[in-house]
Amino acid sequence: MSLVRFSNQVPSVFDRLFEGDLFDWSNRNFSPTNTTLPSVNIKETSDAYEVEVAAPGFDKSDFKLELNHEMLTILSEKKTENETKEGEQYTKREFSYQSFSRSFTLPQTADGERISANYENGILRVSIPKKEEAKPKPMRVIEIN
Numbered sequence: 036m037s038l039v040r041f042s043n044q045v046p047s048v049f050d051r052l053f054e055g056d057l058f059d060w061s062n063r064n065f066s067p068t069n070t071t072l073p074s075v076n077i078k079e080t081s082d083a084y085e086v087e088v089a090a091p092g093f094d095k096s097d098f099k100l101e102l103n104h105e106m107l108t109i110l111s112e113k114k115t116e117n118e119t120k121e122g123e124q125y126t127k128r129e130f131s132y133q134s135f136s137r138s139f140t141l142p143q144t145a146d147g148e149r150i151s152a153n154y155e156n157g158i159l160r161v162s163i164p165k166k167e168e169a170k171p172k173p174m175r176v177i178e179i180n
Contacts, residue, residue, distance in 0.1 A: 072135050081171050084145060084163040088137070091157030098159060102147050108138045109161065144169030 076087040088109060090098075099110040115131035141147055141163065149164045 072137065075137060083165055084142075086139065086161040086163070088159040088161070089157065090159055093154070093157075095154040098152070098154060100150070100152055100161065102150060105141045105145075105147065106138055107141055107147075107150070107161070107163070108136060109159070110134075110136045
């Protein structure tokens, strides 16, 4: 009889969502317009998932969050145009246009109806609460009769 090593570390459903092409950064960290996509941190607690998007220099009005069929999409578009007064001439004028879109499939344990977001100090934080039935239950001692 041979022994087989068993690992009791079961990856969470949320971890498995991020395996595959979406997080293959070897050649996918640039958008089609060759602009860098913002970095994302994803945390899981017993009560919620939190997505942090590093997007300094934006305003909260530059973001749009959409939830469609358990797919959370974070969109941003920012245009900066330097206004020129009438009669002025310029030999160089730089435009600034930044946009990105990141999408995440929510796990079945997420409560999409209670998602909230906050933008402060260059970080967009999206809080995705877990459904009550998905939260860990405290240990219960069962009495033996």
